[in-house]
Amino acid sequence: MLQPLSIALVHHPVIDRQGSTVTAAVTNLDIHDLARLATSYGVCRFYLTTPSYDQQQLAAKIMAHWREGFGATYNPDRRQALERARTVNSLAEALEDWRSLAGSAALPLFTGARQRHGIGYRSARRLAREAPLLLVFGTGHGLSPELYRPEWPTLAPVRGGGYNHLSVRTAAAVILDRLVGEQGRCMPLAEF
């Protein structure tokens, strides 16, 4: 039995093309693609992580449009998808919230196209049955190195050999499908 699962889309600290630490911009499309993906795969919470007040306001406006505004009646599927989205200041805050819902055993599972020494998907599926995971995705050119911590697991990249430049949207799709597959069921949010 899969434990409850959440995802975080981190906009800071991430790296840019040159490897400098930056805050990536929130995009309307990432919000929608990841919210729909999260809902399809029974993910409990989708944490949009940015310390920028302006960017949080923008994200909140997009979410409110589809949750409560005109969009909610125009497109109820998007309303449903965005119900599980939350804006937080940092990954630490996302983890704290997720632990308050799913218990203190909840654990981040990092992702990253450059993490050659990450755990395989078989181990990751075992982990997903043992602990409520918070899958962590980076925007820009990936999560900043200081986020990775030896006591927290990291997942091997999708497509370890050869060309590996997936967008965060498509990488998240593949990773969720490999972890959850067809069996995962959408957990009623009321349980949290």
Add this chain to the structure above:
Amino acid sequence: MLQPLSIALVHHPVIDRQGSTVTAAVTNLDIHDLARLATSYGVCRFYLTTPSYDQQQLAAKIMAHWREGFGATYNPDRRQALERARTVNSLAEALEDWRSLAGSAALPLFTGARQRHGIGYRSARRLAREAPLLLVFGTGHGLSPELYRPEWPTLAPVRGGGYNHLSVRTAAAVILDRLVGEQGRCMPLAEF
């Protein structure tokens, strides 16, 4: 051994919210996400299908920027990804081109979130070893019903039960990963 594989992103005929047949707009993001996905999974050709001359011009401009313009030196990964992209007028034209490259046994494999009676992924993987497939994805609210033909196979939707409103980008990622997985190798384009 997997046979060579191509994908088509169809912008016409597709349906809109109300079920009317329309031509969906080409988007910069779909082009990039699907080109990077295609390159990562060793897909030979990415056909962008639209009968609209203006939209073809727009797509050609985006592709040329990354293939030959400033983008090619700024971001060689995108150049590589867009090398396999082609703009065509129709799905028939995409199939004709793909057959001229991969042989007359090449076969379309349709996708669609509403295709409840499609073949499963085990059958699809068998098919992908037997024939060079052209995986067909729809934009908008999905491929127009008249495109589906009884003599051509259709794939069962990703996540058949419950909420199923993935973007075409994330659905294509899951489908390619299920068909090709980690084993697929990027085929040198010179072979075609």
